[in-house]
Amino acid sequence: MSGTVTDVRDVLGIDPGALEPRQPPLKKQRTVEKRPDGITRELYALLGENAPPVAVVEHRFKDKPKFLGSVAPWREQTFKNPARKDGLELKHWVRQSSLQEGGMDVDQEGGQQPLPLDYQFAKFNIKVNILEYSDAEYDAVLKDDDWSRQETDYLFTLIKDYDLRWVVIADRYEFEGKDRTMEDLKARYYSVCRNVMEMRTPVTMMSAEEGALYSAMHYNKEQEVERKRIVHMQLYRTPAEVEHEQHLIAELRRIHDSHQQLLEEREELFNRLDYPQSTGSIAAYQGSQGLATLAQNILNSDRNKKRKSIVAPPGQPVEKEDIKPPPAPAAASPAVSRQGSIAESARAHGHQRNESTASASAATPLKDKNKSNIKQLSKAEEVQYNLTHHEKLQPGVFFRTMKMNLPKANSFINKSPAIMAELNIPQILSMPTSKTCAKYEVLAKEIAALMDIRKQLEKVEQETRIFKAQEAMGGDRSKRSASVLSDVSRSSKRPKKEK
Amino acid sequence: MASTPQMSGVLPPTTKPAELEYGGDEVSALVLDPGTGTTRCGFAGEDTPKTCVPTYYGIIPDPEEQKYFGKLKIGENPINSVVDGMEIRNPMHEGIVENWEVATEIWRHCIEYRLSSRIEEHPLLVTEPIWNPLKKREKTTEIVFEDFNAPAYFLVKSAVCESFANSKPSALVVDMGHAYTSVTPIIDGLPLRKGSERTPLAGQHLTNQLRHQFTELGIRMAPWLTLKGKTPYTDLATAPALRTKDFGFQPHQSFLDLQQDRFIHEFKECVSETWPEAKTFPADINNLPDNFRGIADKAFEFPDGYQRRFGVDRFLAPESLFNPSVSPKALTGDLPKGIAEMIKDSIDHLDADIRANMLNNIVVVGGTSLLYRINERLNHELMTMFPGPRVKIHSPGQIPERKYSAWLGGSILASCGAFHQLWISKQEYDEVGANIIERRAK
Numbered sequence: 001m002s003g004t005v006t007d008v009r010d011v012l013g014i015d016p017g018a019l020e021p022r023q024p025p026l027k028k029q030r031t032v033e034k035r036p037d038g039i040t041r042e043l044y045a046l047l048g049e050n051a052p053p054v055a056v057v058e059h060r061f062k063d064k065p066k067f068l069g070s071v072a073p074w075r076e077q078t079f080k081n082p083a084r085k086d087g088l089e090l091k092h093w094v095r096q097s098s099l100q101e102g103g104m105d106v107d108q109e110g111g112q113q114p115l116p117l118d119y120q121f122a123k124f125n126i127k128v129n130i131l132e133y134s135d136a137e138y139d140a141v142l143k144d145d146d147w148s149r150q151e152t153d154y155l156f157t158l159i160k161d162y163d164l165r166w167v168v169i170a171d172r173y174e175f176e177g178k179d180r181t182m183e184d185l186k187a188r189y190y191s192v193c194r195n196v197m198e199m200r201t202p203v204t205m206m207s208a209e210e211g212a213l214y215s216a217m218h219y220n221k222e223q224e225v226e227r228k229r230i231v232h233m234q235l236y237r238t239p240a241e242v243e244h245e246q247h248l249i250a251e252l253r254r255i256h257d258s259h260q261q262l263l264e265e266r267e268e269l270f271n272r273l274d275y276p277q278s279t280g281s282i283a284a285y286q287g288s289q290g291l292a293t294l295a296q297n298i299l300n301s302d303r304n305k306k307r308k309s310i311v312a313p314p315g316q317p318v319e320k321e322d323i324k325p326p327p328a329p330a331a332a333s334p335a336v337s338r339q340g341s342i343a344e345s346a347r348a349h350g351h352q353r354n355e356s357t358a359s360a361s362a363a364t365p366l367k368d369k370n371k372s373n374i375k376q377l378s379k380a381e382e383v384q385y386n387l388t389h390h391e392k393l394q395p396g397v398f399f400r401t402m403k404m405n406l407p408k409a410n411s412f413i414n415k416s417p418a419i420m421a422e423l424n425i426p427q428i429l430s431m432p433t434s435k436t437c438a439k440y441e442v443l444a445k446e447i448a449a450l451m452d453i454r455k456q457l458e459k460v461e462q463e464t465r466i467f468k469a470q471e472a473m474g475g476d477r478s479k480r481s482a483s484v485l486s487d488v489s490r491s492s493k494r495p496k497k498e499k
Numbered sequence: 500m501a502s503t504p505q506m507s508g509v510l511p512p513t514t515k516p517a518e519l520e521y522g523g524d525e526v527s528a529l530v531l532d533p534g535t536g537t538t539r540c541g542f543a544g545e546d547t548p549k550t551c552v553p554t555y556y557g558i559i560p561d562p563e564e565q566k567y568f569g570k571l572k573i574g575e576n577p578i579n580s581v582v583d584g585m586e587i588r589n590p591m592h593e594g595i596v597e598n599w600e601v602a603t604e605i606w607r608h609c610i611e612y613r614l615s616s617r618i619e620e621h622p623l624l625v626t627e628p629i630w631n632p633l634k635k636r637e638k639t640t641e642i643v644f645e646d647f648n649a650p651a652y653f654l655v656k657s658a659v660c661e662s663f664a665n666s667k668p669s670a671l672v673v674d675m676g677h678a679y680t681s682v683t684p685i686i687d688g689l690p691l692r693k694g695s696e697r698t699p700l701a702g703q704h705l706t707n708q709l710r711h712q713f714t715e716l717g718i719r720m721a722p723w724l725t726l727k728g729k730t731p732y733t734d735l736a737t738a739p740a741l742r743t744k745d746f747g748f749q750p751h752q753s754f755l756d757l758q759q760d761r762f763i764h765e766f767k768e769c770v771s772e773t774w775p776e777a778k779t780f781p782a783d784i785n786n787l788p789d790n791f792r793g794i795a796d797k798a799f800e801f802p803d804g805y806q807r808r809f810g811v812d813r814f815l816a817p818e819s820l821f822n823p824s825v826s827p828k829a830l831t832g833d834l835p836k837g838i839a840e841m842i843k844d845s846i847d848h849l850d851a852d853i854r855a856n857m858l859n860n861i862v863v864v865g866g867t868s869l870l871y872r873i874n875e876r877l878n879h880e881l882m883t884m885f886p887g888p889r890v891k892i893h894s895p896g897q898i899p900e901r902k903y904s905a906w907l908g909g910s911i912l913a914s915c916g917a918f919h920q921l922w923i924s925k926q927e928y929d930e931v932g933a934n935i936i937e938r939r940a941k
Contacts, residue, residue: 081920084920086927087926088926090919121916121917122509123510125509125920126509126510127512167852168689171691171692235887
């Protein structure tokens with residue numbers, strides 16, 4: 001390590017002697033004491049120069065605490081509560097800084113501060129809005145044989161005093177020794193409110209808010225009394241009843257759990273069957289009836305599977321397609337699902353409609369079923385749907401024009417663009433259906449043949465001219481010319497044969 | 500609904516106040532919680548009363564004295580010192596003041612002497628039992644404004660304070676105090692009169708039962724104060740002679756009773772225990788069945804040195820709180836209802852909708868509720884009575900909180916910012932008179 005440090009110094013051009021760091025601390029003088037006899041080495045090692053286990057406490061006073069800034073003084077200040085009408089002044093302690101924020105100097109005014117305008121707890125002085133009715137309104141719609149005006153007024157005072165706490169109102173209600181239940185009081189209050197509201201604004205004219213309030217004010221006394229009776233019964237159940245109820249609750253929970261389990265198992269089954277993901281809701285299977293149907297379907301498919309293995313017993317040579325396991329009861333075979341729509345078969349799953357076909361398809365051998373399911377097309381239809389039959393399909397994707405059987409002759413390749421342009425046919429087919437491709441091939445071949453013939457013709461004409469010139473010159477080369485003629489006829493015949 | 504213009508700055512009635520809003524605002528109010536056993540007094544905003552003075556007072560009768568007909572001795576020390584001719588009396592009866600002159604003096608003693616406060620400078624909050632009649636409430640108002648000259652005052656039901664002290668606006672408060680046990684349903688801080696019940700089965704009843712039980716056993720009930728020393732012994736037949744102090748006069752019997760109450764109180768705290776289940780309590784404790792499985796004995800030493808182990812008999816007096824028919828000392832008149840029975844009656848009086856809520860919020864407070872295992876027993880009895888709904892008993896774990904729950908609730912209330920609009924001011928009293936209490940503190 002020290003070596004690298006000196007290297008760095010050398011590189012930086014620092015005199016190694018000048019910047020020698022402080023002297024390494026002197027090694028502590030270890031005072032080796034001789035171990036006294038009769039004490040083990042391990043124990044003696046523990047006794048050695050270990051730090052004392054207790055912290056050394058310096059004997060001095062605690063530091064003076066450092067306070068940030070000066071202490072904000074608190075002043076006793078009178079305040080008024082705006083919720084009070086009598087102007088009672090109470091005193092509370094307020095921090096000086098918050099007083100000064102309000103622009104008041106306490107020291108100079110000597111304790112007589114102006115009162116703060118707003119008391120922070122005044123906002124909790126909340127009153128419930130209670131409807132009030134006038135004399136005219138009372139006479140018009142609120143008269144009741146059972147309720148006098150005084151009693152109605154008394155009821156409304158209580159309601160205002162106790163902020164619609166019906167339990168308390170019913171508890172405090174004392175009017176001329178009348179025995180009123182809470183339901184009586186509520187019924188009267190709500191009927192008064194509804195009547196007054198209706199009188200002020202007819203129901204049809206009410207705003208949505210008012211209308212909601214109006215309908216919320218509807219009070220069914222009989223129903224309330226009945227409800228309370230049931231609540232009472234529920235409260236005073238005997239231990240046996242409570243036990244029975246708990247038993248029922250446990251039973252309900254058990255049923256619910258098993259239902260949940262069933263749902264999970266069904267889900268798992270779906271996944272296992274590699275069933276196409278159903279996009280529709282499973283609401284149809286939520287009910288017990290739907291579940292029963294589903295269970296029946298599953299059971300049927302299971303049964304079908306077994307039956308099928310009996311139909312094709314092991315050992316018998318089975319057709320290739322039969323070896324494949326049927327993927328799903330409804331989606332009977334890949335062929336079927338390819339033929340028909342997948343979504344449709346998915347929808348049909350579990351329904352009675354498809355059950356018969358499923359079982360039928362599973363019962364009969366698959367090949368027959370395929371034949372029966374494939375629609376036999378007429379020639380015209382095959383053409384219409386562009387259906388073709390091939391001995392052997394070439395693997396991979398390709399353009400049809402790439403596979404066209406065109407003449408390879410150089411002359412054709414050189415000349416064909418000009419000829420095609422002359423015939424007003426594009427070099428690359430814009431619609432290369434199998435039909436046009438075939439026609440194009442025929443055309444190309446004919447062009448090639450014509451070109452060949454023209455070439456031969458030119459040759460023959462040329463030779464004819466030569467022979468004529470030779471005849472004019474002499475007749476000893478007639479034998480050779482005959483052989484040339486036969487050659488010409490042979491070559492001119494060849495393209496005709498190919499046509 | 501009728502749309503009254505909202506006061507600006509007031510929260511709309513549908514808005515909930517902020518969760519952590521600090522609601523306290525100290526106005527240096529005093530809280531006075533007068534009870535039959537003790538009168539608690541202190542500053543609002545504190546968690547325990549500053550002073551707890553016995554409501555029992557000493558009087559040396561003197562017909563010449565016009566006001567009290569005697570010389571009053573108020574406070575812990577004066578009533579527990581041996582004075583010739585001093586009688587011990589109580590100005591309260593079942594939580595209601597009977598002797599106003601003395602009660603006023605005791606309250607004044609609490610505030611001026613014990614708290615060293617000038618009574619006319621502080622708003623005063625006083626608690627009262629729910630059955631306090633209108634006459635007494637008006638009298639209290641009169642005293643506070645006329646005698647004490649307080650700037651503001653309010654009278655609040657102790658049961659409401661107790662539910663507040665347990666941070667419950669709605670609760671069924673079971674207060675087991677010195678003179679009475681009361682059951683009060685509270686809804687949103689308002690007590691319900693129809694479900695309120697009370698019974699004298701409380702601390703004083705226990706003391707009387709135990710005193711009777713000890714007398715029956717032949718135990719000498721000499722209190723500590725009258726004895727020079729004790730000689731330990733275990734056999735009553737060979738009891739050594741009492742080493743009584745010679746005062747030169749015979750202390751009044753009421754004084755001796757109060758002194759006896761002191762060691763009986765200790766017995767209640769140390770030895771008495773509640774039997775956990777009603778049905779397994781032996782019918783005849785003197786003739787226990789062979790297969791009876793009891794609970795461990797506890798020893799107690801009386802002031803004269805008599806040591807005795809108490810077995811099933813130490814459960815007898817507490818048992819009489821739940822089943823008054825087993826009281827060692829037969830009760831005169833109509834047999835009162837047991838405490839659990841009383842709670843059931845209270846619940847039965849309530850509206851069906853709030854019963855379940857009440858059963859779920861039973862608050863048990865008061866000094867007598869500190870009897871060992873009393874809540875267990877109460878819970879057991881209520882569970883048997885109401886097998887369906889959930890029964891839950893809330894009881895403060897701290898002993899001072901349990902004993903001074905009413906005071907603590909008053910302290911919370913009087914230091915609450917939103918409460919300051921409720922104070923009845925001197926001005927209002929001058930305008931309306933003592934009847935203002937009925938209008939303002941319902």
